[in-house]
Amino acid sequence: MLWSLLLFVITISILVTIHEFGHFCVARLCKVKVECFSIGFGKKLWSHKFLSGTELVIAMIPLGGYVKMLDGRATILSSNNEKFAFDKKKIWQRALIIFAGPFANFMLALIIYWIIFLIGVVHYPVKVKDVIPNTPAASVAIPSGAELKTIDNVEVENWNDVNLALIAVMGKTNITFSYIDSTDNSNQKEVKESVDINNWHFDIEKDSAIMAFGFVPKELEIYPIVSKIVPDSAAERAGLRVGDKIIGYNEQSYVDWRDFSNTIKKAQAITLKVNRENKDIYLKLVPTVQKNGEGVAGLYPTSDARVVQYGFFDGFNKGIAQTLLTTKLTIRSLYQLVTGVIGLKHLSGPITIAKSAGQTASYGFTPYLYFLAFISISLGVINLVPLPMLDGGHLIFLLFEKIKGKALSNKAQERFFRIGFFLLMVIMGIALFNDILRL
Numbered sequence: 178m179l180w181s182l183l184l185f186v187i188t189i190s191i192l193v194t195i196h197e198f199g200h201f202c203v204a205r206l207c208k209v210k211v212e213c214f215s216i217g218f219g220k221k222l223w224s225h226k227f228l229s230g231t232e233l234v235i236a237m238i239p240l241g242g243y244v245k246m247l248d249g250r251a252t253i254l255s256s257n258n259e260k261f262a263f264d265k266k267k268i269w270q271r272a273l274i275i276f277a278g279p280f281a282n283f284m285l286a287l288i289i290y291w292i293i294f295l296i297g298v299v300h301y302p303v304k305v306k307d308v309i310p311n312t313p314a315a316s317v318a319i320p321s322g323a324e325l326k327t328i329d330n331v332e333v334e335n336w337n338d339v340n341l342a343l344i345a346v347m348g349k350t351n352i353t354f355s356y357i358d359s360t361d362n363s364n365q366k367e368v369k370e371s372v373d374i375n376n377w378h379f380d381i382e383k384d385s386a387i388m389a390f391g392f393v394p395k396e397l398e399i400y401p402i403v404s405k406i407v408p409d410s411a412a413e414r415a416g417l418r419v420g421d422k423i424i425g426y427n428e429q430s431y432v433d434w435r436d437f438s439n440t441i442k443k444a445q446a447i448t449l450k451v452n453r454e455n456k457d458i459y460l461k462l463v464p465t466v467q468k469n470g471e472g473v474a475g476l477y478p479t480s481d482a483r484v485v486q487y488g489f490f491d492g493f494n495k496g497i498a499q500t501l502l503t504t505k506l507t508i509r510s511l512y513q514l515v516t517g518v519i520g521l522k523h524l525s526g527p528i529t530i531a532k533s534a535g536q537t538a539s540y541g542f543t544p545y546l547y548f549l550a551f552i553s554i555s556l557g558v559i560n561l562v563p564l565p566m567l568d569g570g571h572l573i574f575l576l577f578e579k580i581k582g583k584a585l586s587n588k589a590q591e592r593f594f595r596i597g598f599f600l601l602m603v604i605m606g607i608a609l610f611n612d613i614l615r616l
Contacts, residue, residue, distance in 0.1 A: 184545075186239050190216065192282065192553050193242045196560070199281025200244045200274060205229075207270045210247040210261035217242055246274075250587060268579050275571045282557030283500060289550040291496035293543060297486035303333055304395040305356070312391025313352070313377050317370045322395065323356040326367060331502060336387060336394055343386035345509040348516065350375045399434040402479040410475020415462040417476060418453065425450035434478050444472030503551060507558045565590075565597025 194216050204211050210230060217236035224234045236242075246263040247254075254262055263271065303325040308314045325333055328342035329352050346352045355369045379389035387394065401423040406412045424431050426440060426449050440447060447462045464472025487495055563569040570593070578584045585593075 188549060188552060189241070190239045191549065192285070192556050193240075195281050195285045195553070196278045196556065197242045197244045199277040199279075199284075201231075202281075203274045203277035204244065204246055204263070207266055207274060208261060209263050209266060209270075209274065210258070211244055212247055213243075213245040215243050215245070268575050272572060272575050275568050275575070276561075278568055279557035279560045282553045282560070283504065286503065286550040286553045286557075287496050287500045289496075289546050289553070290499040291492050293546050293550075294487040294492035294495045294499075295489070296543065297484045298334075298543075299482050300334055300485050301397055301480070301482040303336060303339060305392050306395035307393040309388065309391045309393060312389070313372045313374050314391025316372055319356065319370075320358055322359050323368075324359065325354065325356050325392075327353075327355045329353060339392070340386050341506050343390050345506045346374065347377075348513055398481050400479045401431050401434065401437070403476050404479045405477040407475035410473075411463055411465045412474045412476035415449070415460045415474075417449075417451070417460060417462070420453070422452040423449060424452050424457070441474045442471040444470065500550075500554065503554050504558065507551075507555055511558060511562075564600060565593040566601055567597070570597055 197214065197216075201211055201214050212230065213232045213234060215234040215236055217234075217239040218241050219237040222235050222237055224232055226232045247258060247261055248263045249259070250264050254265075259265055263274070266274075305319055305321065305323045305325065307321060308319050325339060327333065328339055329346050329349075331338070331342045331345075333339045333342060343352075350373065351371055352374050353369060353371045355367055358366055358368050377390070379386065403412075403417055403419050403421045403423070406417060406419060423437065426437065426447050428448065431437065441462075441464050444464050444466045447464070449460045449462050451458050451460055462474060464474050467473055560567050561569040561572075563573045574585055574590060574593075
């Protein structure tokens, strides 16, 4: 729990700092005086004042932040300072400053995805093992082993992509998807299908969108051919080589990799029967005993999965595409929430985010990066909602000013801010209540 809380604080601090930094950078470009850039709220823990007059503050409560700009609505301006005030700038300049916060979140997601694609992502065939009767997928004939390629014109590279794409189409009347028919290996072809989902509903908290739609994923195929050996491991000491095919162990035929792994975990000596260059040889493998008492060999099998590393520019283009796709799916999910397609019970708050941060980080660095990018995009999208107190609400005020030729009165804006604050508190209350129910 402490680990999840720490990851939550780190995640929120990163996202809010980047968001506010977006406001700060464009404000300075527009020659608006920034009086304070605070990371966190409450009592100052550290501060430094720059020559520009901006005070950088690190505050005690790291769950937010703000940029305080010189504004004639909040302070009396001198003739020298008037040109540096936010409210005295042109409408398009103020709009850019406001939009820069959410835009910074989108840019952060793009950079994160770019890094992920440079590091390398695991690709594996998204194959359907079977189709569940009385589901949308059962309305068309999908052969076993079919490899999914697109869902609603969105390319899918793993089952998580499929899950997100299916959630995004909830509320539509029909869906199109395509797959590669591998029934005839010599003549593989891409097949497109259209399915009526007008009456398709499921609980996204309890059910998987994949299973609810009718897809039964085919497990990743693992072959007993050594693809990698860890240096100075039990496998290397036993004399195993890359390319060796394990055909038996302890005088038994090879069953599957799971059974072989369980045998290694027993931490007992194993007699391996290996096929190497069309010759059968026998090797003795003595697993290394870990602190938990389980054995480890230090060898990897061959599978359908492959790690794809993208080049500098290809990774950037892939990052743009992933950012746009995730933004589209996030906007679609928000629309579903507003229209009632997805119930308010699915709204998540800080507790769920904290748990998710801890879980993804425990899976590794790359899963956490995916999570950070997703939350950053979500923050950017939510901030653009035309609700007072949010950046989207401020943009609406500027649109009103552009159309009417004059700004909304301070009294009217204050009234709208109170309404916006009330609505935000209600939404946050529902989200927190849902979090508690999930505990």
